[in-house]
Structures are given as C-alpha cells and as structure tokens.
Amino acid sequence: MQDHVPPSTANIAIACAxxxxxxxxxxxxxxxxxxFGGSPISTPPKDKKSMEESDDSSDEDHSxxxxxxxxxxxxxxxxxxxxxxxxxxxxxxxxxxxxCYKHFLRSWPDSPILRRWERYGQMKVALQVKSEEExxxxxxxxxxxxxxxxxxxxxxxxxxxxxSATVLGIGPGPKGVIDQVTGxxxxxxxSEKHMYSxxxxxxxxxxxxxxxxxxxxxxxxxxxGGASAPSGPMFKExxxxxxxxxxxxxxxxxxxxxxxxWTRLQDEAAAKKKKEARLAxxxxxxxxxxxxxxxxxxxxxxGVADEDDLAWLKSSRKRQKKIAKAExxxxxLEERERQAQEALQYTEADLAGIKVGHELKDFEDGEQILVLxxxxxxxxxxxxxxxxxxxxxxxxQERLDSKKRKRAYEPNDMDESGQRSxxxxxxxxxxxxxxxxxxxxxxxxxxxxxxxxxxxxxxxxKVAISLDILKDDTPTNDYMDVSEVKMKxxxxxxxxxxxxxxxxxxxxxxxxxxxxxxxxxxxxxxxxTTILKxxxxxxxxxxxxxxxxxxxxxxxxxxALKNRKKVRPEDIARRLREEASATPDVRETIEADxxxxxxxxxxxxxxxxxxxxxxxxxxxxxxxxxxxxxRSSTGPISPVPHIDDEEDVDMDHSxxxxxxxxxxxxxxxxxxxxxxxxxxxxTVDTGLxxxxxxxxxxxxxxxxxxxxxxxxxxxRQKFLADRHRAEEQAERLAREQRERERLSGRWSxxxxxxxxxxxxxxxxxxxxxxxRKMAEIFMKEYKPTFELTYVDEHGRQMNQKEAFKxxxxxxxxxxxxxNKTQKQLEKIAAENKKMAESSLETSLTGGMSTAQDQQSxxxxxAGVRLQ
Amino acid sequence: MIIVTVNDRLGTxxxxxxxxxxxxxTFKAMVAAHIGRATHEIMLKRQGERPFKDYLTLExxxxxxxxxxxxxxxxxx
Numbered sequence: 050m051q052d053h054v055p056p057s058t059a060n061i062a063i064a065c066a067x068x069x070x071x072x073x074x075x076x077x078x079x080x081x082x083x084x085f086g087g088s089p090i091s092t093p094p095k096d097k098k099s100m101e102e103s104d105d106s107s108d109e110d111h112s113x114x115x116x117x118x119x120x121x122x123x124x125x126x127x128x129x130x131x132x133x134x135x136x137x138x139x140x141x142x143x144x145x146x147x148x149c150y151k152h153f154l155r156s157w158p159d160s161p162i163l164r165r166w167e168r169y170g171q172m173k174v175a176l177q178v179k180s181e182e183e184x185x186x187x188x189x190x191x192x193x194x195x196x197x198x199x200x201x202x203x204x205x206x207x208x209x210x211x212x213s214a215t216v217l218g219i220g221p222g223p224k225g226v227i228d229q230v231t232g233x234x235x236x237x238x239x240s241e242k243h244m245y246s247x248x249x250x251x252x253x254x255x256x257x258x259x260x261x262x263x264x265x266x267x268x269x270x271x272x273x274g275g276a277s278a279p280s281g282p283m284f285k286e287x288x289x290x291x292x293x294x295x296x297x298x299x300x301x302x303x304x305x306x307x308x309x310x311w312t313r314l315q316d317e318a319a320a321k322k323k324k325e326a327r328l329a330x331x332x333x334x335x336x337x338x339x340x341x342x343x344x345x346x347x348x349x350x351x352g353v354a355d356e357d358d359l360a361w362l363k364s365s366r367k368r369q370k371k372i373a374k375a376e377x378x379x380x381x382l383e384e385r386e387r388q389a390q391e392a393l394q395y396t397e398a399d400l401a402g403i404k405v406g407h408e409l410k411d412f413e414d415g416e417q418i419l420v421l422x423x424x425x426x427x428x429x430x431x432x433x434x435x436x437x438x439x440x441x442x443x444x445x446q447e448r449l450d451s452k453k454r455k456r457a458y459e460p461n462d463m464d465e466s467g468q469r470s471x472x473x474x475x476x477x478x479x480x481x482x483x484x485x486x487x488x489x490x491x492x493x494x495x496x497x498x499x500x501x502x503x504x505x506x507x508x509x510x511k512v513a514i515s516l517d518i519l520k521d522d523t524p525t526n527d528y529m530d531v532s533e534v535k536m537k538x539x540x541x542x543x544x545x546x547x548x549x550x551x552x553x554x555x556x557x558x559x560x561x562x563x564x565x566x567x568x569x570x571x572x573x574x575x576x577x578t579t580i581l582k583x584x585x586x587x588x589x590x591x592x593x594x595x596x597x598x599x600x601x602x603x604x605x606x607x608x609a610l611k612n613r614k615k616v617r618p619e620d621i622a623r624r625l626r627e628e629a630s631a632t633p634d635v636r637e638t639i640e641a642d643x644x645x646x647x648x649x650x651x652x653x654x655x656x657x658x659x660x661x662x663x664x665x666x667x668x669x670x671x672x673x674x675x676x677x678x679x680r681s682s683t684g685p686i687s688p689v690p691h692i693d694d695e696e697d698v699d700m701d702h703s704x705x706x707x708x709x710x711x712x713x714x715x716x717x718x719x720x721x722x723x724x725x726x727x728x729x730x731x732t733v734d735t736g737l738x739x740x741x742x743x744x745x746x747x748x749x750x751x752x753x754x755x756x757x758x759x760x761x762x763x764x765r766q767k768f769l770a771d772r773h774r775a776e777e778q779a780e781r782l783a784r785e786q787r788e789r790e791r792l793s794g795r796w797s798x799x800x801x802x803x804x805x806x807x808x809x810x811x812x813x814x815x816x817x818x819x820x821r822k823m824a825e826i827f828m829k830e831y832k833p834t835f836e837l838t839y840v841d842e843h844g845r846q847m848n849q850k851e852a853f854k855x856x857x858x859x860x861x862x863x864x865x866x867x868n869k870t871q872k873q874l875e876k877i878a879a880e881n882k883k884m885a886e887s888s889l890e891t892s893l894t895g896g897m898s899t900a901q902d903q904q905s906x907x908x909x910x911a912g913v914r915l916q
Numbered sequence: 917m918i919i920v921t922v923n924d925r926l927g928t929x930x931x932x933x934x935x936x937x938x939x940x941x942t943f944k945a946m947v948a949a950h951i952g953r954a955t956h957e958i959m960l961k962r963q964g965e966r967p968f969k970d971y972l973t974l975e976x977x978x979x980x981x982x983x984x985x986x987x988x989x990x991x992x993x
Contacts (some may be wrong), residue, residue: 209931254931254932254933255933257949258933258934258946258949261945261946261949262942262946265937265942265945268935270917270933270934270935271917404959849959
C-alpha cells in the first residue's frame with residue numbers, strides 16, 4: 050500500500066512549471082524567429098471589451114505580467130496521491146493550455162498579451178476547485194471579463210467518468226484581470242496533508258479497511274467510497290422472503306412496510322371497486338333477464354284453446370260429473386275416518402286383565418283418576434293402574450304407622466286369608482311390601498270377586514274351624530318320639546358287642562356263684578337261674594346274625610353251671626385255696642372276685658384287648674385248646690385236672706361235656722391270664738428266666754440273632770481248637786524228628802557247631818512247614834468277628850452317634866454345655882424310669898393307658914381313670 | 917464507525933477506521949495492515965493503563981471516535 054510514495058507538492062509544481070516554461074520558451078523562440086508566421090509586432094485583434102481594456106491598459110499593461118490559470122477539480126479523485134492521478138492532472142492541464150493557446154492564435158494571433166505571455170515565460174498557475182459548478186461559474190466569470198476560458202472534458206478512458214469537466218483553462222491574460230476571477234482560489238497543492246483531507250482520506254482508508262475486514266470475514270464498515278451511502282433517508286427493502294424477520298416489530302420495519310401497505314391498500318380498494326362494479330353489472334343483467342322472463346309465457350288469451358262453444362258445453366258437463374265424483378269420494382273418506390275414530394275409543398273391555406294397585410274400598414269415596422304406574426322399561430311386571438292421590442294417602446298412612454311403633458307381636462292380628470304367619474312382622478322385609486291389588490275383568494267386576502264367589506263356601510268353613518288350627522299349633526315335645534328314632538348299628542361293632550356280651554355273661558356266671566361261706570345257697574341259686582333264663586332268650590333274640598356256636602356254648606355253659614351247683618361250697622373253697630397256692634394270677638383273680646371294684650378294671654382291660662385283632666382271638670383259642678390237651682395228657686400238677694377228678698361224680702355226662710365244663714371252669718379260674726389276653730407281668734423274684742422274659746417283654750433286651758451268633762462262636766472255637774491241635778501235632782512231629790536225628794549216627798559225628806547249624810536249619814524248615822499249614826487253616830477257617838461297643842459312664846450302650854460325640858469330647862477336652870448335659874441326664878432318667886415301671890402303670894409316660902384313653906376318646910366311651 | 921488513532925510516539929501514527937464492536941484482535945489486524953507489523957507484535961493500551969486483551973471489544977475498553985491508543989511492541993511477556 051505504501052509502495053507509492055506520494056510526490057511532494059513542490060515536485061508537482063516544478064514539473065508543471067517546467068513543462069509550461071519549456072513549451073512557452075520554444076513557442077517564444079519560434080515566434081521570434083518567425084516560425085509561426087504573422088508579424089510579431091502586430092497586436093492581435095481583440096474583442097470589443099478586451100480591446101478597450103487592452104487599449105486602456107496597453108501602455109500600463111506593458112509591465113503587467115500575463116498568465117494562464119489552470120483550475121483543476123479536486124473532487125474527481127484525480128488528486129489521489131499516486132502517479133496515475135498526477136499524470137492525469139498533468140495531461141488535463143496540458144490539454145487546457147493547448148486549448149487556450151490555440152483559441153488565442155485562432156481568434157487573435159498577434160495579441161500583445163499573448164506575446165507578452167510568451168515573452169515572460171508563459172506563466173501558468175494551477176489552482177483548484179472542489180466542484181464542477183464552481184468550475185462553470187469561474188468559466189462564466191472569465192468569459193464575462195473577455196478572457197479566454199476553456200473547459201476540458203475528459204474522454205473517460207482511464208479514471209473518471211466520460212464528459213466530466215476536469216480542468217478549466219483561463220487566459221492567458223493580464224494578471225490583474227485573471228486574478229479578479231481566480232484570485233480567491235487556492236493553488237493546486239497536492240501535499241500529503243491536502244490529499245488526505247478528512248473525507249477523502251477516510252474514504253480511502255475505509256476502502257482499504259473494508260478489504261481487510263472482508264478478508265477476515267467481518268462486516269464491512271459503512272460509508273466507504275465505493276459503496277457510499279446515498280444521501281438522504283433510504284427505505285429498507287421489504288424482505289418478504291425472510292421468515293425470521295418479525296413483521297412490523299420495529300419502527301424501521303414498519304416504516305419500510307408503510308409504502309407497500311399503502312399500495313396494497315390502494316390495490317385492494319381498486320380491486321374491490323372493480324369487483325363491486327362487476328357484481329353490480331351482473332346483477333343488473335340478471336334483473337333485466339328476470340324482467341324479460343316475467344313477460345314471457347302464455348297470456349290469458351293464449352291459454353284458451355281454440356274451441357267452439359258447443360265443445361266447451363260438453364266439456365263443462367264432464368267437469369260437473371267429475372266434481373260430483375270427487376265429493377262422493379270425500380264423503381266416503383270422512384265416513385271411514387269417523388269409524389276409525391269410534392274404533393279407537395276405549396271401553397271397559399279394553400281394560401280387562403289390567404291390575405289396579407289399590408283396594409276396592411278405596412274407590413268408595415269418590416271418583417279417582419287412574420294412571421299407568423311408572424315402571425322401568427325392562428321391568429317384567431304387567432301394566433298397573435294407580436291413582437296418584439290414593440298412593441299419596443297410602444304413603445302417608447305408612448309413615449304414620451311406622452311412627453306409631455307398633456308391637457311386633459299381635460296375637461289377634463290376622464291375614465285377610467284368615468291365616469297367621471309366623472313372625473308376621475318380618476314378612477314385609479322378606480317378601481317385599483305386600484300390595485293390595487285387584488284385576489279388572491272388563492265386565493264391571495274384578496277377577497278376585499269372581500274367584501271369591503267361586504270359592505266362597507270353603508272359605509267360610511275354614512273360618513269356622515280356625516280354633517282347631519290354633520289348637521294344633523301347640524308346640525310339640527322337644528324330645529323325639531321313641532318310635533321315630535332309628536338306631537343305626539354299625540356292623541363292626543356287632544362282633545365286639547357280642548364278645549362283650551359273652552364276657553358279661555361269664556361274669557354273670559361268676560356272680561351267680563355263691564360266695565364260699567354262704568350256706569343257704571340253693572334258693573338263691575334257683576332264683577338266679579330263673580333270672581338267667583330269660584336273659585339267654587334275649588341273647589338269642591338280639592343276636593340273630595351271630596354264629597350258633599356261641600349260642601350253643603352259652604347254653605352248655607349254663608348247663609354246666611347248673612351241674613356245678615351241686616358241688617358243695619366247701620369244695621370250691623378248698624379248690625380255690627389250692628389254686629391260689631399254685632399261681633399268683635389266680636389269687637389275684639380271687640381278690641378281684643372279692644373286691645368288686647377291681648372287676649371293672651379287668652373287664653375294661655379285657656375289652657381293650659378285644660379290640661386288638663382277630664389273630665389274637667385265634668391265638669387265645671389255640672391256647673385254650675392246648676391247655677385242654679395238656680390237661681388231658683398231664684397229670685396232677687395243675688389244679689385243672691384236679692377239678693376233673695372231682696367231677697368224676699357225674700359220669701353220666703359225656704366226656705366232651707365234661708371237658709367243656711372243665712374248660713369253662715378253667716376260664717373262670719384263670720381269667721386273669723387268658724380271658725384278658727394279657728400275660729401277667731413277670732416278676733423279678735421268681736428267677737432269672739422270669740426276669741429275662743420281663744425284660745424281653747419290655748423290649749429292653751432284644752431277642753438277638755442268637756443262632757447266628759452261636760454258630761459263629763462255635764466256628765471260632767473250632768478254629769481255635771484246630772489251630773491248637775495243628776500246633777501240638779507239629780510240635781510232636783518236631784520232637785520226634787529231633788529224637789530220630791539225635792539217635793542217628795550223623796548227629797554224633799557232628800561237632801557242636803555243626804549240630805547247632807543243623808538244628809537251626811531243621812527248625813527253619815519246620816517253621817516254614819508249620820506256618821504254611823497254619824496259613825492254610827487260617828485261610829480256610831478263620832472268620833474274624835468284631836464288635837465295637839461303647840459304654841458311657843451310666844453303663845448305657847451308646848450308639849454310633851453318641852459314641853462319636855463322646856470321643857470328640859474326649860479328644861477336644863471339653864464336653865457339652867450345661868443345658869445339653871441336663872437334657873441328656875433327663876433323657877437317661879426317663880429311660881430308666883420307663884424301664885423300671887410296670888406296663889400297667891397308668892402314668893402319662895406310656896403303657897396301655899394312653900392307648901386306652903385314645904381309644905375311648907375315639908369311641909366316645911366314658912371311662913374311669915385309676916391312679 | 918469510529919476512527920481510532922494509533923501512535924507509538926516514535927514516528928508511527930495511523931488512523932484506523934473501525935467499528936466499536938470490533939474485537940481488539942480484529943483491530944490489531946487492521947493496525948498491522950496499516951503499519952506493517954505482525955499482529956502478535958502489536959500491543960495496544962490506553963496511556964498508563966494495562967494492555968488490551970484480544971477477546972474483548974473496543975467498546976468494552978470505552979474506545980470511541982477520535983481516541984488515541986498507545987502502540988507498543990509486544991514481546992510476548
């Protein structure tokens with residue numbers, strides 16, 4: 050930018066002066082030499098005015114200098130501080146000088162002024178103006194003073210617009226005159242300062258700045274020379290295509306839009322006007338058309354056909370007929386309509402079957418208007434008529450009744466049907482409100498009335514006997530009638546009950562036995578047998594399905610009893626005493642016999658036992674049979690055969706009978722053992738066997754697989770014996786061999802050492818043989834048995850788990866905690882106790898009693914707990 | 917538009933037309949175009965004040981029309 054160093058003003062001035070000087074000099078020289086022709090002395094012809102002036106001042110003007118003034122416009126940008134601009138100015142100035150000079154030569158070639166100008170160095174002065182107008186004004190002034198003034202217009206080839214005035218040349222002329230015109234003007238002073246005169250300099254630098262700014266992507270500065278803002282306010286262009294710009298948001302946009310708005314309004318108004326005009330025209334046309342339309346069509350005269358009078362008459366008759374016919378049709382229609390109307394009217398018959406929601410007596414007061422009752426559309430009940438006023442009355446009555454707080458029970462209150470319902474006060478709640486209603490039958494009566502008439506007589510009768518009904522209503526007995534009750538006997542129970550009966554029977558037999566000390570037994574016994582007999586009959590009656598064996602047995606037993614009555618009581622007592630000495634069980638039984646309280650106990654035990662299973666029964670039977678056979682075979686040890694002996698008295702009875710009898714006796718005697726099905730608990734005092742049995746019963750000592758164990762033991766013993774024997778045999782053999790060797794000559798020939806050696810070898814061989822044999826035996830026979838048993842400090846055998854626990858405790862050196870130890874001790878105590886106690890003991894911990902309790906609970910039997 | 921004079925008091929003086937909303941950086945670029953120095957070598961400051969920061973605008977420093985700013989050589993310190 051700064052490559053062009055602007056030429057100083059002095060340079061320019063010198064350059065101009067040089068050009069002008071040189072030009073003038075050579076012209077002057079040429080003139081003086083006569084190169085240009087014309088007399089150099091002769092003054093050139095002048096204009097009138099200038100002539101005068103020159104005339105006036107010709108003498109005095111001799112001294113006055115002449116000069117040519119070049120007025121340069123500076124507002125064209127030629128004055129830029131670059132060489133092109135300077136050249137432009139110089140060229141323009143040259144043009145101007147030449148133009149002036151030529152003009153002088155043409156119009157006044159021998160002018161003394163020109164001459165003088167030429168002579169005195171062709172002085173040229175460059176001045177500056179700032180506008181074309183000024184330039185023109187100057188030209189005009191110069192011309193008015195008779196000076197030669199020429200404006201140079203540039204061809205516009207280079208910098209400036211074509212045809213624009215650039216330089217005004219005035220003169221050559223006397224200095225004073227020219228100064229009148231251009232004296233106020235400044236010299237063309239192209240100094241730097243001048244060149245950068247505020248505006249221009251700024252515009253210049255702004256352009257540069259804009260270039261930079263554009264290069265940097267910034268907004269250009271406003272008011273640069275190139276894109277200089279036009280003077281005066283400018284309307285913004287309306288940007289219809291810009292959607293971002295909110296319309297009329299600012300004053301500027303509004304003012305910008307104003308003109309457009311105005312024009313648009315104008316347009317609209319014009320368009321509207323045009324449209325209206327068009328519409329009006331259309332309307333007008335239409336109206337016109339309508340008017341024409343009305344006038345079209347037939348006129349009055351046109352409608353009538355061309356007919357003669359006769360034809361008209363004929364047709365008139367026809368018309369008459371037509372009219373009459375129409376009237377008739379009308380009448381018929383009316384008639385039909387009337388009939389339909391009549392048919393539509395409601396009568397009584399239409400109301401047949403419709404229910405009226407009131408009582409008949411309600412209508413006695415006066416006329417009521419009935420309307421159809423409101424129901425839901427989908428309700429299934431039929432139409433019902435009701436009177437609004439009556440309904441209101443009813444409701445009021447109801448409310449009053451509810452307020453009265455009637456008593457619930459009204460003994461005299463009765464239904465209209467003459468019946469009382471139980472707890473009638475709840476009828477409404479259960480069945481819903483009862484409505485009085487009647488149904489119309491269409492003949493002025495109600496259906497109910499007709500029905501009443503039909504069933505009138507029976508109703509009156511009912512009323513007459515109503516008291517009886519009351520009587521019938523007396524509450525019946527709370528308890529059921531015996532005849533009604535049907536007992537259902539469970540099938541399963543039957544056999545049991547039969548057994549029970551049998552036992553009872555047996556007990557009866559017992560009871561019938563006279564006490565040993567009783568003397569007047571006979572009568573009593575007689576009496577008891579008589580009592581007994583019907584009992585037997587009853588038995589047979591009640592147990593139809595029982596086997597006849599039982600019945601027969603019973604009969605035989607009773608017979609036997611009869612027979613036994615002949616036995617004297619002393620004998621019995623003796624016998625009993627003997628039996629008591631024989632077995633403790635029997636003694637117990639006798640005790641039971643004497644103490645009536647214990648009888649129940651045994652019975653209950655027995656019953657309980659009976660409920661176990663059929664197999665036990667069978668067992669029992671088998672036992673008895675065995676006993677029977679044993680009795681028959683073995684002799685006098687048992688008391689039973691003794692009885693047998695006693696009974697040899699009545700030999701007339703068959704053997705079987707006698708056996709039967711004896712069996713019965715045995716039963717009676719040994720009830721404690723067999724009849725209950727329970728073995729008596731073994732006691733410890735009788736011996737080791739009994740004790741073992743007791744323990745076995747308790748399950749404390751188990752029946753181990755003793756057979757196997759025995760076999761094992763035996764085998765082991767055998768094995769040991771075999772081994773022993775083999776050893777012994779080997780020993781003997783060895784000894785014999787040794788003997789033999791000692792006796793042989795070889796032995797004697799050997800020295801001591803050799804002997805030892807020999808003996809050792811022999812021993813070894815023997816050992817080998819022996820061990821082989823032993824090994825054989827071992828392999829064949831030996832069956833190792835071992836058993837690990839652990840016993841704790843209480844002497845109990847521990848199972849695997851307990852043993853492990855104990856070993857673990859021993860190993861770790863610590864035992865269970867307090868609680869656990871306590872528990873363990875308790876458990877052991879409980880076990881000991883259980884072991885010690887009798888199976889009959891009725892404590893909670895076990896035995897029969899809990900089972901019995903459960904059983905009795907199950908069957909809902911009453912029981913006695915003995916403690 | 918404002919015209920800001922930049923003067924280093926050593927013979928370099930320039931009048932820069934710009935906008936008040938220009939950042940100091942932009943302004944420096946323009947100064948650089950005028951005086952023939954690289955942008956990063958130019959430090960501008962008001963007399964006796966701290967140097968201008970690039971990311972602020974002339975407006976922020978209260979630079980208006982006709983204000984003269986001191987031009988110094990920025991050594992990067």
